[in-house]
Structures are given as C-alpha cells and as structure tokens.
Amino acid sequence: MxxxxxxxxxxxxxxxxxxxxxxxxxxxxNAIFAEFPEDVEELEVRCExxxxxxxxxxxxxxxxxxxxxxDFWTRMGDKPLFTxxxxxxxxxxEAAWALGLFPDxxxxxxxxxxxxxxxxxxxxxxxxxxxxxxxxxxxYAQKRGFSVPLTDGRMxxxxxxxTFRLYMMQQLARWLARESGGEPNYPNxxxxxxxxxxxxxxxxxxxxxxxxxxxxxxxxGLGWGVTTVLHGLMDLGFWVVKPDVHxxxxxxxxxCLNDSAAALSNPEKYLSHPDTLFEVVDVCRRFxxxxxxxxxxxxxxxxxxxxxLMRASYRSIVDRYVNDSGEGKPDDADCETVSMV
Numbered sequence: 001m002x003x004x005x006x007x008x009x010x011x012x013x014x015x016x017x018x019x020x021x022x023x024x025x026x027x028x029x030n031a032i033f034a035e036f037p038e039d040v041e042e043l044e045v046r047c048e049x050x051x052x053x054x055x056x057x058x059x060x061x062x063x064x065x066x067x068x069x070x071d072f073w074t075r076m077g078d079k080p081l082f083t084x085x086x087x088x089x090x091x092x093x094e095a096a097w098a099l100g101l102f103p104d105x106x107x108x109x110x111x112x113x114x115x116x117x118x119x120x121x122x123x124x125x126x127x128x129x130x131x132x133x134x135x136x137x138x139x140y141a142q143k144r145g146f147s148v149p150l151t152d153g154r155m156x157x158x159x160x161x162x163t164f165r166l167y168m169m170q171q172l173a174r175w176l177a178r179e180s181g182g183e184p185n186y187p188n189x190x191x192x193x194x195x196x197x198x199x200x201x202x203x204x205x206x207x208x209x210x211x212x213x214x215x216x217x218x219x220x221g222l223g224w225g226v227t228t229v230l231h232g233l234m235d236l237g238f239w240v241v242k243p244d245v246h247x248x249x250x251x252x253x254x255x256c257l258n259d260s261a262a263a264l265s266n267p268e269k270y271l272s273h274p275d276t277l278f279e280v281v282d283v284c285r286r287f288x289x290x291x292x293x294x295x296x297x298x299x300x301x302x303x304x305x306x307x308x309l310m311r312a313s314y315r316s317i318v319d320r321y322v323n324d325s326g327e328g329k330p331d332d333a334d335c336e337t338v339s340m341v
Contacts, residue, residue: 019255019256020255020283020287022291025287025305025308026291027321028318028321029308032311035315035317039315040296042307043294043297043304046303046307047297047298048298051071051235051237052237052300069105069179069180070105071236073104073105073172073173073176075236076172076232076233076236077102077172077173078094080164080165080169080172080228081161081165082094082231083225083231092159093161102169103135103139104173105173105176107135107173108174109173109176110135112134112136113170114131114132114133114136115129115163115170116132117129117167117222118130124162124164126163126164128163128164129163164222167223168220168223168224171220171221171224172220175219175221179191196238199212200233200240201239202285202288202289202302206279206282209278210278213226213230214226214274216229216233217229226274227242230281234306237300239288240285241305241306243271243277243280244271245268245271246310246312246313247280248263248270248280249264250309250310250312250313251280251283251284252264252270253318253322254321254322256283257283259276284302285302287305288301288304
C-alpha cells in the first residue's frame, strides 16, 4: 500500500472481507451497547487508558502525542504480569500495578536488580533464575506474597509473582534504559518512539508492522512474544490490536480471513502462528479508518474496533449477522486478561 494511503470501502469489499462493512459494524455496535450498557462504560475506560501517540480521525493521522520513557513503561511494563493468565488470576496483579507496588523501570535497570536466566529447565520455573541485588532481595522479602500497607490505611495482599515475569520486566527496563540514554539503534529516526510511530502508522503494509513488532520482541528478550508486544503497543495507542479468541472468532465469522473455517475450529491454534495472527491485526488496521468512532472512543478508532469486535463475539451479537451456527464460542475462561486491558 503506498505511503499515506488509507484503504477504501471498495478495497475492503473483497471476498475475504465480504461481510465486514461499516453498516454491519455499526449495527453490531448499536446492538451491543443497547443491550449491555456496561460495555459503553468499558469502552470509555479502555480508550481513556489507551495512549494517543498515533491516533486517527477519519483520514488524518495525529502523531502529536508525546510519549516519554515513563509513559512507555506505564503501558508496556505490566504486560509480563498478564501473559498466559486468566482474567480472574490476573486481577490482583493488575491492581498491584495500578497501586504502584511493582518497581519502576529505573529501579529494575539498576545494579540493585539482577535476575539471571540460568538457561536450563522450564522457562517459567523459578529454579531457572538466580536473584541477587539489594533491591531485588528486598522486593522478594517484603512484598512478594505479603500484605502491603497503603496510604489510606488499608492492607493490600501483594500477589505472588513468578520470577520469569519479573525477569521479563527487568529485561524491558534495561532495554528502555539503553534506548533512553544511548545512541538510537533505528534507522532514520532520532529515537525508538519516533521509529515506532513511522513503522506502525496506519498506511504501512502489515509486513512492515510485523517486522517492527518481531524486532521489539527479540530485543526485549525471553518471554516477550509478539502477542505480548502487540498488547503493549495497543495500550500505548499505536495502530495495532492484540488479537484474542473472541476477536479472531468475530472476524472469522464475518468472512475476513483466508481460512475462516480453521480459525473457527481452533482460534488458539490460529493465533499461535505469526502469519495468521498478523492477518487478524491487518483486518483491523485496514477496517478501522473507515468507521466513525463514538465520542466515548476519543477518536481512537482501532481501539474501538478491537473492543467492539471482541464484545460482538463475547456477547454473541455477531452470530445474529452470519449464517454460521456460531459453534465454538470460547468460554470466559479461555479469554486472557490481556484482551481486556
């Protein structure tokens, strides 16, 4: 797709997109919010929490949002806490992060933290890692799994956090420290954030987006897969989505995928392969510029598309608009916290 070119309705009206139209999208959106008013509030909350580094209104890209290292950490640094975790299991960690009970990136990047991957055994087992450094030892001794006094006098039960999750956070913090204070490692950009704004812009082809996401996942290190990176980039406000089983089910039922039958048969497997995972991302990237977002979405079109299509499956609204029986609807337990954050 040429630079600064946004897809038109005719470009999306191909066989693989034959049932996903703006009119149908608006019908589903109206049905969801009319029948489940609480979803309107969730849309507003999620969009409020989403950054504005690269939003779009109509065909005008707004990249004026300033993204600092602290902003990057706030929305990316917590993602190891939620990866491969159910909604219920992830809520204590989400609350602890919001309360500021985890160390920030400067602390994690300092000599006071030193979690080392020993390289043997299960990548998620505590025994795979050694922990040293005064700050790390203090965190483990005082907070990990213990009650923490809050400023209002309440006690908060700090969730036990697997060492591999803290290791992922440490590696991201070290990467962020390097990129914040050293020479840029990205061509034709003064820093990584400027590079990301360009590489993930709405007009960029999905191959370029995929290359950028995979590059970050490699640089972040062990545990950072493309899905986790996409989750953080989505929350930062970049023009991507983090596909989950409900999102893939909606776009599959609407005939948007090259092999919708395979996606419906086993959405988890479909999302496990980068080719098909980024196909879902591409559908949302190409469709989002066509919609008129609701005021509650704050012009964050792609975030709205992500939420509406996900809720369309979760609420079984999409089933009304297709001939498919809708079999294979995921259970709530199949949905990760990351899909709602």
